Amino acid sequence: MKRWIGVGLALLLGVAVVLALVLGDDRGDGDGQGDGRGDGQGALTTVRGVIGSEKKPFFDDAAVRAAFARHGLRVEVDTAGSREIASTVDLRPYDFAFPSSVPAAEKIRQTRKIARTYSPFYSPMAVATFQPIVDVLAKAGVVRDSGSGYQVLDLRRFLDLVARGTRWDALPGNTAYRARKRVLLTTTDVRTSNSAAMYLAATSYVANGDDVVSSREQVAAAAAKIAPLFLDQGYSESSTEAPFEDYLALGIGKTPMVVIYEAQYAARLFAGGGAVRPDMRLIYPAPTVLSKHTLVPLTARAAEVGRLLQEDPEFARLAARHGFRTADPGVFADLAAKAKAPVPGSLVDVVEPPAYDRLEELVATIERRYLAGAKPSS
């Protein structure tokens, strides 16, 4: 009997050790309660920010936390959609807002009358997809080679395809993905999230005759053409990590093509670990737009966070590990070369997003169609 208890206790202790290991593992991206992990410095100054969800892994990174700690800082973040950050989120508890685009940051800057903002890193909008999908769309003339070492989704031809209501199983020669649903890119909810708004920016440029939308008349005409890209998808999520997770975990069935920040995909490639499987492909919309992650300091102590991110080479190196491109293109390129990651050194077909007011009007026009409950007449 006694021996049995001994064995049982040993087993229990075994479990406890495993738990302890898990706990130890987890500390790195916990909330930093026990900052004994820092480098033995005294009390750290806590700076709180609300950020686009795509930057959460960066701020949770133990190396990033340690780097901040060396400067006497502990940075705590909550996530929200970038447009929500610029509109509905109560910013009072926060020292900084860090949305994923210049227009959203501009809105906060103007409302809060902030003198300077920081744009430490950026990421082009991209499309994560699968080789069979690339093959099918290449046959349909929608995906082509850019001539610069990467493949692009030709937005003009894609818009034509969508306007015809094309379904996957109607694409010629498509034996790989015979779904009855419409050919559409999965995006986040354009009413709340920046990545969808960036896709809106790129498609509105094409719908506006290859020109940045710059007047109310153009807004109405472009919105009518591109609203189905969003409305016809059905339910869409509010933050960019969610559909990308579906893409990685559930694969082609749920998410054959998803609009993402290049950084989300590059970070997975740089980290290794096999999250990006061999049949997964990263292509770029042509044209694409850049998501310029822009930190708006709301308090004095947040300015130091912005300054470090923008000026300190260590943070640039850490940001690149998370897939972001920084002022020095060499940092990102070196990592890509080391990881043999199929990401281009630079992109050729990049356009500017509309100014804040025009982009808001585009989103608002589409929002009204949601509220009306009526389908676009296209």
Add this chain to the structure above:
Amino acid sequence: MRRAVTAALALLLAATGACSGGGAESPPDDPAVLRVLAGSEIKDLEPLLAKAAGAAGVKVSLSYTGTLDGAEQVASGAADGRYDAVWFSSNRYLSLIDGATARLSTQTKIMVSPVVLGLTRAKARELHWDTGEVTWTDIAEAAAGHRFTFGMTNPASSNSGFSALVGVAAALSDAGEALDQAQITAVTPKLTGFFAAQTLTAGSSGWLADAFRRRADVDGLINYESVLLGLRSAGGEPLTLVYPADGVVTADYPLTLLASSPKKAQYGKLAAWLRTPAAQREIMTTTARRPIVPEVPPDARFGTAPLLELPFPNRRSAADALISAYLNKVRRPSRTLFVLDTSGSMEGDRIAALRAALATLTGADTSVSGRFSRFRDRETVTLLPFNTGTGPGSTFTVPEGDPAPVLARIRAYGDGLEAGGGTAIYDGLRAAYQTLGSEQDGGSFTSVVLMTDGENTDGSSYEDFAAFHRTLNTHVPTFVVLFGDSDVSEMRQVSDLTGGAVFDARQASLASAFKEIRGYQ
């Protein structure tokens, strides 16, 4: 070494101390505890969550609610301050309600399970669905041809039923995009054919699975893959799972922080821990749900075929129109009989509560959950009051398309109920089964509700009723409402005998118990 052992023991104690997760109505606020309002589907994670105290340093207290009820609590703000997080199988319907998204903070998907069809092996073989590709259209044709029967939860009460309804409607619709109201109207006839084969309904996945095990006449269930993988038929065999090639709707179980909660750190720790490979593997092994992190590959039980995801409506009007069409036009009608205690002890507040509860079911409740609990179009309702004697009752049939006048009559009848006399529970219940036995079985969902506030004082005994019941060959369940001074153990016997369920209105309101029962009718 000794210090390490002590630390390990301390962790163990912390872990065992957290086993209390579950059930409490309104947990007191403890800064160390994350209070989670959850769908009952989450219940099977309690053993894992008990470990979270030791492994992630977060104690979890779970309170359970139905899908629409939960959505309503979040959207109205009633959940703010009472809970820190919500955890339903999906946030999709919730997100369609005005104002709900502003109350939600970070969402973290924890696991996934598609809603698919599970059939007995024999039936799957007979229909040739055990090999080769099957679409919802194939399934709809077989259903309309009465070649199989199935059970499904009520879409207004349970997410599995709602997901199934959305999936079937999207697949049978000619539209390749998310459904709108016009498309729902167009697909309604096809849905009616499909749901002609639905012969079992339920307010929750758990009750549905129990009922299915008792019912050899039901060939299968539409439910989460995770439920179906663990289920055995009445014959004791595992089910054959059919994954429709034209797509499914998948639950993704987002653990969601409420914007009002200050416990962001605890939430972050729990969410991160639940996504560690070890926790993900345990979820997969113990609950048969698929992992959400790509580092943990799904095991062989889940097969290799990619699951196409069907588009989900992005407007509340479309989602509500779909539920409404299902309840009032598509599914088999309900035949419901309410056996209502009007004895002297009901005098005062109790009879008033009964009148109010009946009014709730006639459309007086305009809340999200209330609108889908009213007596439905095509439903035949009998209100059978009893005291020393039984009846006379009154029977109403709600016409399709113009329910208001009959609903008003039902409400007037309820308002006219008066208390007085003794309590002859089993004479009343026997009369209910006799009434139903004398009717032709038109394939309705038939059920009895027994509401009594005290012990049986007159007429036949429980034993008399049980003997009578055994002479009937009936699947009609009695849903028992505990109220006032009900004889709890005898009421449970009634529920067990008839394959029903017990609903407790002693603390909560009688109206909310009646609303919950509507999910089973």
